[in-house]
Amino acid sequence: MNERIICSKNLKNGLKVDFCEHGNRYFGDYHQVKVTVRCRIDLTTELVSPRVSVDDLEKARKFFGASIEYRKLLRQMGVAGADVEKVQSELIENFAKNALQYMESNDFAARFVARQLANRKERSRVLVNLHD
Template sequence: MTHPIDTRILANGLTVEFFDLSNRYYGDYHRVCIEVRCRMLLQREHFPLAADPVRELERVRATLGDYVDFVRTIEKMGVAGGALEAVRSEMIDSFARSTFPYLEAPGIPARLVALEAAKKGGGRRLFVVPK
């Protein structure tokens, strides 16, 4: 991937980057595809209910590595060439309005870590997440 087309820093310090993966598919019609990526460094604060957060962090790092990525793709088909920039901007703004409040909620980094750990750990929950 190249450089992000937009970067936003959330109130809780998370950085969300937007990457353009768009392509032209017929004549002057395009598929606008934006990959949204939020990379979080694993920290012991992600394990508030663990008896030993440092040990839990080491255990999860063995499965996931040092980072957890929240990745989503947003798409729109049939966009005329002249409307590409406006559509990209609207898609990013719409994603920000609908998803940033969720990503800024307390405890979300820990929940995202838990979800990713469950995916990579074969569905087994590696630690308890506060509700």
């Protein structure tokens, strides 16, 4: 997948959010505008908190490596070629207005890591139950 970074935003909590474009033209002059929101979270001891224990951090490193990435796909279909950049900007502005405040909170990274670990644990439990 060939992604081009449209813009980046540095958050108050030290995280950086990248907005990457990778849409395509699918019929005539109609485009699918796709913007992926990416935010890399390094799995460092700074994450240890009431939400993420030292053991949780070790599990996260085992499953995900040195970092984990928040990803969100923003998409709009049927965009005329002349409006692609405008729609990209609108998608980014709407996301920024609705989600960046949450992502800027000091405990966002720990909450995200805890949620990903819980999701992984739930998937593992479902797979074990399927094989029982």
